[in-house]
Amino acid sequence: MTFLKNYGVTLLVWVVLLAVPFWFPYVGGYTGLGTRTIVMALAAMSVNFLLGFTGVLSFGHAAYLGLGAYGAGMTIKYLLPSTPLGLLIGVLAGTLGAMAIGAMIVRLRGVYFAMVTIAFGQVFYFIAFRWSSVTGGDDGLTGWKRVPLDLGFTRIDILGNDVAFYYFCLVCLAASAGIMALLLRSPFGRTLLAIRENERRARFLGISVDQHIWLSFVISAAFASLAGVLYAYLDNFVDPRAFHWQQSGEFVIMVVLGGMRSFWGPLIGAAIFEVLQDKLSSFTDNWMSLLGLFFVLVVVFFPRGVLGAFGRKPTP
Amino acid sequence: MSLLEVGNLTRRFGSLVAVNDVSLSVETGELRAVIGPNGAGKTTFFNLISGMMSPSAGTIRLDGADITALPAHKRVALGIARTFQVTEIFPELSVRENLLIPVEVAAGLRLAPWLSRSRAQEIAARVDELLAMGGLAAMSDRLAGELSHGDQRATEIMMALALKPRLLLLDEPTAGMGDQETRDVVRLIRRLHKSENLAIVLIEHDMRVVFGLADRIMVLAEGAVLAEGTPADIAANELVQTAYLGSAA
Numbered sequence: 001m002t003f004l005k006n007y008g009v010t011l012l013v014w015v016v017l018l019a020v021p022f023w024f025p026y027v028g029g030y031t032g033l034g035t036r037t038i039v040m041a042l043a044a045m046s047v048n049f050l051l052g053f054t055g056v057l058s059f060g061h062a063a064y065l066g067l068g069a070y071g072a073g074m075t076i077k078y079l080l081p082s083t084p085l086g087l088l089i090g091v092l093a094g095t096l097g098a099m100a101i102g103a104m105i106v107r108l109r110g111v112y113f114a115m116v117t118i119a120f121g122q123v124f125y126f127i128a129f130r131w132s133s134v135t136g137g138d139d140g141l142t143g144w145k146r147v148p149l150d151l152g153f154t155r156i157d158i159l160g161n162d163v164a165f166y167y168f169c170l171v172c173l174a175a176s177a178g179i180m181a182l183l184l185r186s187p188f189g190r191t192l193l194a195i196r197e198n199e200r201r202a203r204f205l206g207i208s209v210d211q212h213i214w215l216s217f218v219i220s221a222a223f224a225s226l227a228g229v230l231y232a233y234l235d236n237f238v239d240p241r242a243f244h245w246q247q248s249g250e251f252v253i254m255v256v257l258g259g260m261r262s263f264w265g266p267l268i269g270a271a272i273f274e275v276l277q278d279k280l281s282s283f284t285d286n287w288m289s290l291l292g293l294f295f296v297l298v299v300v301f302f303p304r305g306v307l308g309a310f311g312r313k314p315t316p
Numbered sequence: 317m318s319l320l321e322v323g324n325l326t327r328r329f330g331s332l333v334a335v336n337d338v339s340l341s342v343e344t345g346e347l348r349a350v351i352g353p354n355g356a357g358k359t360t361f362f363n364l365i366s367g368m369m370s371p372s373a374g375t376i377r378l379d380g381a382d383i384t385a386l387p388a389h390k391r392v393a394l395g396i397a398r399t400f401q402v403t404e405i406f407p408e409l410s411v412r413e414n415l416l417i418p419v420e421v422a423a424g425l426r427l428a429p430w431l432s433r434s435r436a437q438e439i440a441a442r443v444d445e446l447l448a449m450g451g452l453a454a455m456s457d458r459l460a461g462e463l464s465h466g467d468q469r470a471t472e473i474m475m476a477l478a479l480k481p482r483l484l485l486l487d488e489p490t491a492g493m494g495d496q497e498t499r500d501v502v503r504l505i506r507r508l509h510k511s512e513n514l515a516i517v518l519i520e521h522d523m524r525v526v527f528g529l530a531d532r533i534m535v536l537a538e539g540a541v542l543a544e545g546t547p548a549d550i551a552a553n554e555l556v557q558t559a560y561l562g563s564a565a
Contacts, residue, residue, distance in 0.1 A: 187420040187428040194417045197406035204366065204404070205418045206392030206479060207426055215427075 013264050017170060021163045029275070031162040032234070035169050037274040039230045042173050044254035044266035046223035049180055051252070052260035053189070054216040055196030057110075059248050060117030063101070063124050064221040066243035067094040068228025070128065070141060073238050077144035083158070084149070087229045094225020095218060097124075102217040106210045109199075118245045125243035140239030141232075158233075169230050176223050181263060183219065192216050257298055259305025268307050317380050319344045319515050320365070320483055325374035327360055334360040335371070336539035344482065347509050348517045349526045352536035353559075358519045359401060361536065362485050365517075366398045367391045378483070392421075397481035399472045401488045401519075407461025411452050414460045414471055415443045418478035442478075449511075450474035450504065466497030470504060477508060484508075486518040490525055498522065505529060527551070535559075 004011075020034040043065055050056050071093035072086035079085070105116045128135045135141055149156040149168070158165040183189045191212050194202040203209050232238040241247060250273065258269025276294065280287035302309040318341035327335040335357045342348050350358050363369045365376060367388035376384045378394055386394075406414050419442050420426065423435075431439070447453045450470045455463060460471055469489060476484055489505065490498040502525055509516055509529075520526045526533060526547075533550045535542040543553045550556055 183429055186430055187425040189429075190413065190417050190420065191426050193409060193413075194406055197408055198404055200400075201404040201406065201475075202417075203388050204368075204392060204398055204400075205475065206389050206421045208389045212426075 009264060013267065014174075017173075020170075021166055028279070031166050033274065033278055035162070035166045035230075035234055037271050038166075038169050038173050038267075039227055039234060040251075040254065040274055041267040041270035042176055042230070043224050043227035044251050044258070044270045045177065045180065045263075046220045046227065047251045048255045048260055048263075048266045049184075049223065050216055050220040051255055052262070052265070053184055053196060054192040054213060055199075056213055056216065057114045057252070058117045058217070058220070059114040059252060060119070060121035060245065061221065061224045061251050062243050062245060062247035063117070063121040064094040064098055064224035065228035065231060065247065066121075066124055066128065066238070066240075067097045068225030069232035069238040069242045070135060070228075071225070072229040073141045073144055073232045074134070076147065077141065081144075081147045083147045083233070086146075086233075087226070090229035090232070091222060091225050094228060095222040098218045098221030098225075102214045102221075106214045106217065118248065121243055121245050121248055125240050125245075128240040128243055135240070138240065140237055142237055145236045146233040165233070169234075172226060172230060176226060177263075180219075180223065184263070188212075188215075253295060255305075257295060257305060259302075259308030261304060262307040265305050265307040269305065272306070318342060319379060320517075321375075321377040321380075322365065323375045323377070325361070325364055325376065326372050327357075327364055327369065328372045333539050335364060337374075338536070338539075338541055340534060340541075342483070342515045342517060344513065344515050346515045347505075347529055347531050348515070349530035349533045350517060350519050350536060351521070351523075351526055351533060352542070355538075356536040357539040358536055359487060360539075362398065362487050362517075362519065366396055366485055392479060392481075395480075395482035396485065397476035397479045397483070398485035399469075399476050399487055399489065401491060403465070403468045403472050405460045405468055405472050405475065408459055410457050411460050411463070411471055412443060412447065412456040414475055415446050415452075415478050416440075418475050419443050419446070422479045446474050446478050449477075449507075451500070464497075466493055466500060469493070469497075469501055473501075473504060473508075477512065482514050484514055484516045486516060488519050488521060490520065490522050498525065502529060 017038065021031050024031065024034050043061065047058060047061050050058055068090040072090035075086040075089040076082070101120050105113060108116055129137060146159055148159050156164055158168045191202065191207050194205065194207060195209055195212060199209055228242065231242065254269035254273050255266045256269070257272055258267065259265030273291070276291055277287060280290050298306060320342040322338065322340040325335055325338045326333065338361060350361065352358050364371050367386060371384065375382060378396065383391055383394065406417070416439065419439055423439065425431070447456050450473065452467065452470060452474065455467065460468060463471065473486065473489065486505070490501050493501065505516065506529060530547060532546055534544045535550060535556050537559050542559060543550060543556050
């Protein structure tokens with residue numbers, strides 16, 4: 001019983017996610033939309049690692065989504081057609097970028113931090129936009145494809161088989177969620193909660209606050225760049241909008257929709273966002289205004305997000 | 317060599333001299349009170365010692381080592397812990413978690429991404445010990461923000477103590493408390509002072525608390541030391557009588 005109480009939500013989430021290719025088509029979805037949802041969910045969960053569990057708002061996580069996406073796409077296009085290598089280089093690009101940017105901005109707090117993260121995201125946006133000989137500019141990076149996985153003993157066709165690619169992304173999400181959950185239950189994770197709860201108290205308990213925020217920022221960006229890699233693989237395409245601050249804003253919306261103190265909230269938020277976008281945009285160009293209205297209703301009636309409205313205990 | 321040695325400490329805010337040439341030395345085992353009227357610079361003095369702000373002039377030494385330029389978290393690592401005038405805890409974490417965090421930091425685990433089972437048990441045992449010592453065992457699973465004012469104060473004091481400090485700074489530990497809560501906190505401070513090997517410096521307005529607890533008292537007025545001595549000396553000091561006690565009583 002205690003097991004169900006503690007892990008019931010997690011268990012339910014995994015049963016639903018594992019079965020997506022089987023039930024999703026019957027409710028009007030398709031596998032590609034399911035894949036897009038879990039990729040965006042990973043990005044939103046990475047934003048929430050920082051926002052919900054460290055108390056730091058980044059409005060520029062698209063920067064790391066984009067670095068991961070371009071890193072992976074350019075690796076396959078220019079270097080070597082290998083899915084794992086693209087993933088590795090994409091995540092490395094995003095993580096190194098976050099290390100450098102984080103070191104510059106980690107002393108800032110609140111709205112100043114958020115503004116500077118936007119600014120750095122826009123710097124990458126314009127680089128991707130202008131440097132068209134390398135990035136493809138406004139037309140995006142095309143002319144490459146994710147490559148089937150060769151495991152030696154068997155070959156997984158994640159290129160031709162949508163369902164196989166969905167499960168590839170799900171494995172990435174599982175690994176990321178597992179690592180984030182373990183970190184949040186560790187002594188290091190508790191120092192992040194301490195900073196969220198009361199920064200002054202944390203500092204006067206001997207926690208080097210800037211250092212811990214920097215680490216949390218880098219960890220969070222690493223998972224955002226992994227999401228970026230998968231985002232590029234999904235359509236075999238990436239364009240500068242991956243870096244745009246509107247994309248960063250959408251992550252924050254997903255987090256708030258789902259519930260930022262809850263571990264799985266951003267997944268729910270991403271699902272609502274992606275499905276609504278898919279359905280609404282098919283019959284009106286003004287889908288964003290309807291989504292906006294829905295967002296306002298959630299914030300007014302469920303200030304802790306959809307998932308936050310149920311459970312009270314916010315720990316993962 | 318004294319545990320804490322403050323030499324000619326001065327802090328200016330523009331033209332205001334909040335702390336003016338204050339010197340103080342505190343030995344291990346001592347319980348020192350700092351009193352003075354509102355605006356005397358008591359809290360600023362604490363902020364300088366704990367590293368919340370840096371002094372305009374003067375030195376702070378802990379066990380002979382100059383810590384004047386160290387950031388706050390490094391002073392904690394050297395053994396200075398403090399509480400605040402307005403209670404600073406982690407309101408949305410349980411009381412147990414509030415104590416768990418400083419215990420883990422004190423064990424050098426603040427960056428640990430993982431904890432072995434045996435280590436986790438040691439840590440949990442230490443947390444239980446602190447919960448019991450602070451009279452918080454019965455409410456360990458409640459959110460700290462839901463506790464009464466007095467219990468939140470006790471939580472904050474035990475968080476500071478969880479760091480195994482050598483110098484504990486308490487900024488008005490009984491502020492805003494009723495008689496019963498005040499007595500409980502005074503009893504807690506006295507017990508800690510006896511059982512732990514540390515020095516306590518406290519700022520306090522309640523004279524019954526000060527004269528009941530302190531070995532020595534320092535009186536600040538307008539940023540400067542007005543008098544310094546045993547409770548009996550201070551009670552008999554005419555300067556203090558007129559400047560402070562007289563007007564307060």
